[in-house]
Amino acid sequence: MNCFINVEDLGPLDKAMAEAFEIKNDRYKYQHLGKNKTLMMIFFNNSLRTRLSTQKAAMNLGMNVIVLDVNAGAWKLETERGVIMDGDKSEHLLEAIPVMGCYCDLIGVRSFAGLTDREYDYAETVLQQFIKYSGRPVFAMETATVHPLQAFADLITIEEHKVVERPKVVLTWAPHCRALPQAVPNSFAQWMNAAPDVDFVITHPEGYELDPKFVGNARVEYDQKKAFEGADFIYAKNWSNPGVTNLADYGKITSKDMSWTVDTEHMSWTNNGKFMHCLPVRRNLIVTDDVIESPNSLVIPEAANREISCSVVIKRMLEAL
Numbered sequence: 050m051n052c053f054i055n056v057e058d059l060g061p062l063d064k065a066m067a068e069a070f071e072i073k074n075d076r077y078k079y080q081h082l083g084k085n086k087t088l089m090m091i092f093f094n095n096s097l098r099t100r101l102s103t104q105k106a107a108m109n110l111g112m113n114v115i116v117l118d119v120n121a122g123a124w125k126l127e128t129e130r131g132v133i134m135d136g137d138k139s140e141h142l143l144e145a146i147p148v149m150g151c152y153c154d155l156i157g158v159r160s161f162a163g164l165t166d167r168e169y170d171y172a173e174t175v176l177q178q179f180i181k182y183s184g185r186p187v188f189a190m191e192t193a194t195v196h197p198l199q200a201f202a203d204l205i206t207i208e209e210h211k212v213v214e215r216p217k218v219v220l221t222w223a224p225h226c227r228a229l230p231q232a233v234p235n236s237f238a239q240w241m242n243a244a245p246d247v248d249f250v251i252t253h254p255e256g257y258e259l260d261p262k263f264v265g266n267a268r269v270e271y272d273q274k275k276a277f278e279g280a281d282f283i284y285a286k287n288w289s290n291p292g293v294t295n296l297a298d299y300g301k302i303t304s305k306d307m308s309w310t311v312d313t314e315h316m317s318w319t320n321n322g323k324f325m326h327c328l329p330v331r332r333n334l335i336v337t338d339d340v341i342e343s344p345n346s347l348v349i350p351e352a353a354n355r356e357i358s359c360s361v362v363i364k365r366m367l368e369a370l
């Protein structure tokens with residue numbers, strides 16, 4: 050596996066899930082694979098879970114790890130080609146990327162959407178340059194439009210906690226005070242659509258439609274209460290306007306409707322539903338204290354499964370070297 054961006058990069062999902070549970074039972078089983086191999090993790094944006102779980106997964110597989118926070122100590126990077134570099138950027142990505150590739154065997158990249166140019170973001174411009182110029186296998190640690198490590202961990206969590214064979218899983222939008230990317234909901238939708246036994250529903254205010262390539266055949270319900278009825282899992286996440294119905298709205302906050310905040314009444318509409326969120330979460334905007342602290346909240350085991358999803362991905366990449 051030379052790159053990990055989308056669910057299909059893993060091949061048959063049932064095989065990947067089986068590997069995940071195998072590794073969860075014995076995390077150090079494949080420690081030989083990473084001997085004298087180096088993972089470079091490149092962060093253009095902040096992280097807690099991705100930074101820690103990816104490093105842990107790499108160490109479980111016997112790898113050396115280098116972490117680069119591009120905006121803390123590296124040269125400020127120009128990403129546009131053809132620009133006269135007489136400003137505050139000392140180095141171009143087109144030199145920095147192959148140089149980084151010299152020092153490692155695998156690369157993980159975190160580079161969030163800029164949320165100003167939809168075409169630039171949805172072309173995954175930064176990630177594609179790492180894939181094209183680094184000379185190394187590359188996996189996304191949340192890039193402009195995807196967060197596959199998170200979605201894989203989410204599916205593992207649902208598989209572990211489902212009490213019916215075909216659970217109803219609801220992706221619900223919730224309000225936020227900042228404009229956030231669509232990467233997490235995009236990948237969650239992609240992976241839920243690919244999962245064999247999930248009754249998947251997306252609910253959000255009108256105008257917040259996710260890109261059709263991620264929505265696929267999922268049911269979209271603008272009535273949040275109707276969407277929540279009978280749900281087994283509630284996956285809450287804010288996202289900024291994806292600009293699907295109106296390009297001019299791309300990356301903007303066009304709703305702060307607090308009636309979409311997930312509270313105990315919302316959860317009472319479900320089938321004793323479990324609550325999930327990728328974290329970090331702003332309490333009492335996305336979800337109330339009572340819900341995220343309830344016995345039905347899975348946010349901590351969900352975060353713990355990030356070590357497992359990443360272990361499968363890095364294992365596959367090492368096996369393909």
Ligand SMILES: CCC[C@H](NC(C)=O)C(=O)O
Pocket residue numbers: 191229230231232233287327328329
């Ligand atoms: C894992 C989530 C990362 C990011 N969250 C923030 C707060 O920027 C997002 O919403 O995409």
Ligand SMILES: NC(=O)OP(=O)(O)O
Pocket residue numbers: 095096097098099100191199327328329
């Ligand atoms: N869920 C997730 O990716 O968290 P971080 O942004 O803290 O890595």
